[in-house]
Amino acid sequence: MKRVLIRLLVASCCLVALSYAAVFAGARDDWAPWTLAIGANGVIVSLMAIGAVRHDTLPRSLVWTFIGLFVLCAGAFLAALALPAAEGANGPLLFGLPLRTAIVLYGVGVVPIFILPFAYALTFESSTLSAGDLERVRAAYAAVRATREAA
Amino acid sequence: MSGPTLLLMQSAITGFASRGIVAIAIAYFLIVAAIATWATRRTRSASDFFVAGAGVGLWTLAIAKMAATLSGFAFIGGPGLVYTIGIGAVFIILPGAVSNALGAWVLAKRMRLLGEARGLFTVPDAIGARYRSRLAQGLAAAAVLIAVVGYIATNLLALGLVIDAIFGTGLSLGIWIGTAVILAYSVAGGILAGIYTDVFQGSVMACASAIVFAFALKSGGGMSNLSHTIMAADADFLGPWGRIGPIAAISFFFVFGVGSLGQPHVVHKFYMLRDPRQLKWYPLLMTVALAVTQLLYVSVGVAMKGLVMSGDIAPLAKADQATPQFLLHYTPTIVAGLVFSGVAAAIMATVNSFMSVGAAALTHDLPIAFGRRVQDELKWGRITTVVLALVSAGVAQVSGTLVAFLGIFGWGLFGSTIVPALAIGLNWDGATRAGAIASIATGLGVTLVGETLGYFKVYGLPTGVSVSALALVSSLLVFFAVSWLTRETASAIDADIRLVMDA
Numbered sequence: 001m002k003r004v005l006i007r008l009l010v011a012s013c014c015l016v017a018l019s020y021a022a023v024f025a026g027a028r029d030d031w032a033p034w035t036l037a038i039g040a041n042g043v044i045v046s047l048m049a050i051g052a053v054r055h056d057t058l059p060r061s062l063v064w065t066f067i068g069l070f071v072l073c074a075g076a077f078l079a080a081l082a083l084p085a086a087e088g089a090n091g092p093l094l095f096g097l098p099l100r101t102a103i104v105l106y107g108v109g110v111v112p113i114f115i116l117p118f119a120y121a122l123t124f125e126s127s128t129l130s131a132g133d134l135e136r137v138r139a140a141y142a143a144v145r146a147t148r149e150a151a
Numbered sequence: 152m153s154g155p156t157l158l159l160m161q162s163a164i165t166g167f168a169s170r171g172i173v174a175i176a177i178a179y180f181l182i183v184a185a186i187a188t189w190a191t192r193r194t195r196s197a198s199d200f201f202v203a204g205a206g207v208g209l210w211t212l213a214i215a216k217m218a219a220t221l222s223g224f225a226f227i228g229g230p231g232l233v234y235t236i237g238i239g240a241v242f243i244i245l246p247g248a249v250s251n252a253l254g255a256w257v258l259a260k261r262m263r264l265l266g267e268a269r270g271l272f273t274v275p276d277a278i279g280a281r282y283r284s285r286l287a288q289g290l291a292a293a294a295v296l297i298a299v300v301g302y303i304a305t306n307l308l309a310l311g312l313v314i315d316a317i318f319g320t321g322l323s324l325g326i327w328i329g330t331a332v333i334l335a336y337s338v339a340g341g342i343l344a345g346i347y348t349d350v351f352q353g354s355v356m357a358c359a360s361a362i363v364f365a366f367a368l369k370s371g372g373g374m375s376n377l378s379h380t381i382m383a384a385d386a387d388f389l390g391p392w393g394r395i396g397p398i399a400a401i402s403f404f405f406v407f408g409v410g411s412l413g414q415p416h417v418v419h420k421f422y423m424l425r426d427p428r429q430l431k432w433y434p435l436l437m438t439v440a441l442a443v444t445q446l447l448y449v450s451v452g453v454a455m456k457g458l459v460m461s462g463d464i465a466p467l468a469k470a471d472q473a474t475p476q477f478l479l480h481y482t483p484t485i486v487a488g489l490v491f492s493g494v495a496a497a498i499m500a501t502v503n504s505f506m507s508v509g510a511a512a513l514t515h516d517l518p519i520a521f522g523r524r525v526q527d528e529l530k531w532g533r534i535t536t537v538v539l540a541l542v543s544a545g546v547a548q549v550s551g552t553l554v555a556f557l558g559i560f561g562w563g564l565f566g567s568t569i570v571p572a573l574a575i576g577l578n579w580d581g582a583t584r585a586g587a588i589a590s591i592a593t594g595l596g597v598t599l600v601g602e603t604l605g606y607f608k609v610y611g612l613p614t615g616v617s618v619s620a621l622a623l624v625s626s627l628l629v630f631f632a633v634s635w636l637t638r639e640t641a642s643a644i645d646a647d648i649r650l651v652m653d654a
Binding site for chain 2: 081121144
């Protein structure tokens with residue numbers, strides 16, 4: 001699992017680098033923003049997933065959380081890039097903001113607040129650090145320390 | 152904030168400093184002094200001084216991290232930037248919705264357990280332990296030190312301006328008074344005093360921001376009215392990327408999202424948590440605290456734009472006047488006083504944290520890199536805190552443009568030098584010592600050379616591309632490439648470090 005996620009992270013970094021290379025080459029208005037949006041969100045989500053992996057597995061609930069997060073954030077950026085500009089005088093508003101802006105700001109800046117902290121808390125016991133895990137880790141520390149001192 | 156814009160901010164604030172604001176500011180400084188005195192009595196060891204004796208609770212940790220994360224920029228420079236470039240400036244704070252959960256999954260548990268296993272103080276400590284490398288630790292400490300001096304100088308200049316605006320001391324004396332106040336509690340109580348004053352300061356910041364947010368919406372007749380007013384005159388301002396275009400806006404999101412994993416003054420606070428199992432609710436507390444405190448950043452810039460467009464207020468001479476002018480015209484004196492205390496709080500909390508990581512780099516990490524240990528780290532920690540503060544205050548006094556130059560690349564330098572080696576290294580056993588050293592060197596080199604060439608106008612990057620983003624993606628790719636080339640050495644990890652990585 002971790003090997004796959006590391007490859008995703010490297011691929012995302014390459015997409016970001018490719019986007020900047022395209023800007024240097026003068027292609028900034030073509031596809032560079034699209035690859036940058038996918039790459040930047042890919043870096044963040046794959047880093048998050050790598051951090052959540054334990055014993056080379058990721059709980060199914062977190063797999064779907066991270067896939068959903070990537071679709072939400074990258075999708076919000078891509079929707080804003082794809083939709084026609086309608087920020088004129090009588091343009092449509094969504095929750096007080098122009099449509100494209102609302103999609104990005106609420107999609108990337110607000111919705112994850114109601115998902116990620118709860119996903120972390122609800123999987124904390126099973127996938128991050130239970131009381132038993134902590135006892136085992138502390139016992140293992142003590143064993144390592146004793147071995148080192150004996151040596 | 153640059154020197155010239157800070158000077159304009161000063162003149163804007165001075166115009167409406169009143170007895171009420173002075174009274175609130177004095178009350179604020181007295182409360183900080185009382186908390187610091189209490190905390191100083193509890194500082195007895197280097198562990199207390201640098202990591203608060205690893206005895207901090209979750210609420211305290213979350214609010215202190217929030218206070219350290221946000222500097223005066225969130226209250227003055229940020230709203231000014233929104234006023235200037237529109238929604239594009241919001242991409243600097245947009246990653247806050249994901250970056251705290253990111254930090255929790257990637258770093259929180261491992262940093263906390265690493266501190267417990269090895270008794271570590273600093274972020275370079277963790278890098279040195281992960282790779283069994285004094286060179287990696289020393290390079291990381293050098294990067295921290297370079298960025299810290301610039302950050303402290305920038306913030307001391309801003310604090311001097313706030314003190315001058317409130318008390319009429321003059322800028323130079325204001326800088327020295329601000330330095331003395333922060334030094335008083337930083338030297339005596341170290342991060343322990345800093346943490347507990349941060350709780351008070353963070354609370355002031357959050358209250359100030361939430362109250363001003365309500366006034367901002369009220370002043371413009373609600374968000375929809377504000378949007379219609381602005382869209383009629385300047386459609387790009389409220390467009391999804393503001394006036395800076397998608398490349399620059401998404402680059403902000405990338406640098407400030409990923410770079411959040413490399414801010415040593417924030418990350419090292421994970422060492423301080425008393426019980427690692429309290430981390431369960433850390434992302435929720437931190438995300439909510441940060442979101443509330445950043446409400447002012449967005450709302451004041453947008454509200455001022457709407458008010459200027461509707462003719463309610465004259466166009467601002469300089470963008471940094473957005474918050475002071477809004478407070479002057481649309482909030483009661485007590486709210487203005489609270490916000491100025493909030494600005495001072497944000498600056499002092501950030502400076503205290505930077506002093507702590509800078510002093511630790513000087514007394515702990517760099518001596519280790521040269522194969523030495525300082526005997527009395529508590530005493531030398533206090534001495535180097537004074538030296539660091541005086542050097543930074545001196546830099547702040549000398550030149551506004553130099554301060555701006557030093558302050559520019561702090562976030563990017565931290566991100567590009569620390570994220571690959573620390574955040575990925577603690578989660579991937581394929582990372583190697585050579586990969587870590589190469590990535591830190593790349594982050595340092597690209598940032599220093601790129602920013603210097605840009606500062607002296609020798610070379611400019613294409614519009615939308617920043618040195619910070621280039622440095623970050625370069626150091627990430629170098630880290631992976633060199634780790635892959637030296638993969639036969641990847642198994643060289645100490646048993647206790649591997650335990651932390653697998654925990």
